[in-house]
Amino acid sequence: MRILLIGYGKMGKTIEQMAVAQGHEIAGRIDHENAQELQKYTSADTDVAIEFTHPASAFENISYCLKNGIPVVSGSTGWLSHFEEAKALCQEYQGAFFYASNYSVGVNLFFHFNEYIARKMQEYQAYGVSIREIHHLQKVDKPSGTGITTAEGILASYKDLEGWVADNPEEKTKLNIASEREPNVVGTHIVTYSSEVDQIELGHVAHSRAGFAEGAVMAAAWLQGRQGVYGMKDLLNL
Numbered sequence: 001m002r003i004l005l006i007g008y009g010k011m012g013k014t015i016e017q018m019a020v021a022q023g024h025e026i027a028g029r030i031d032h033e034n035a036q037e038l039q040k041y042t043s044a045d046t047d048v049a050i051e052f053t054h055p056a057s058a059f060e061n062i063s064y065c066l067k068n069g070i071p072v073v074s075g076s077t078g079w080l081s082h083f084e085e086a087k088a089l090c091q092e093y094q095g096a097f098f099y100a101s102n103y104s105v106g107v108n109l110f111f112h113f114n115e116y117i118a119r120k121m122q123e124y125q126a127y128g129v130s131i132r133e134i135h136h137l138q139k140v141d142k143p144s145g146t147g148i149t150t151a152e153g154i155l156a157s158y159k160d161l162e163g164w165v166a167d168n169p170e171e172k173t174k175l176n177i178a179s180e181r182e183p184n185v186v187g188t189h190i191v192t193y194s195s196e197v198d199q200i201e202l203g204h205v206a207h208s209r210a211g212f213a214e215g216a217v218m219a220a221a222w223l224q225g226r227q228g229v230y231g232m233k234d235l236l237n238l
Helices: 010-021 032-040 055-067 080-092 105-121 145-155 210-223 232-236
Strands: 002-006 025-030 048-051 072-074 096-099 128-135 164-166 175-181 187-194 199-206 228-230
Touching: 002 010, 010 025, 010 210, 025 032, 032 055, 048 055, 048 210, 055 072, 055 080, 072 210, 080 096, 080 228, 096 210, 105 145, 105 187, 105 199, 105 210, 105 232, 128 145, 145 164, 145 175, 145 187, 210 228, 210 232
Parallel strands: 002 025, 002 048, 048 072, 072 096, 096 228, 128 175, 164 175
Antiparallel strands: 128 187, 187 199
16 A cells, blocks of 8 residues: 555654555655645555644545545544534545544443443442543644543433543533653553442553554555445454
8 A cells, every 4th residue: 555644753654664664665654744735646546544733734634635535544532523524524525534542442342341331230220430641742633533432432321421521520410531741651441440349440541552553554445445434443454
């Protein structure tokens, strides 16, 4: 594959190493310093774009790819207020769009088990539920996209909760997501069910970015020849 990297920070560089090791070609590298150069890439010289950028630029980057026939895999978070617009663009231009808040196979298994446990635990009202996510100091969005996806998996079963709230455990009508930022942390997510007598936890701790990069390259290869909007559940058949 000829891969266009949109976003060349820690994640972009890790994806590049993974892709090159697998024999793929890097068609180009777009970062904030040369963002205007995105306009020169087309489907004639790019098989797929992998986009990991800032929330402020993600939707614009995705839109460009969809309008210009470039299949796009995005892992940017914090822009999902425009997600329905991206889906509409994908349909309008008969494009291919793959989105996940987290590309780690392990994290997506965590999502799967999280939904299963929530369906069971909502029957036991003695247990309150909460989420804690910990990331590195450079993480811009709070809570993390992975934290929000985790919350959505729980809320699908907890109909009495009125959505999620960030860092406000006193709001009892909503699911609290506590966000912490520490040095040298790749990503940790913990769901806690707590009662007066005991506590149950489901957690995922990332040791490196390699799992995220591997999943993104897998998604890019899987997207080839497809049309529509997809996610990790499609890739992993969950």
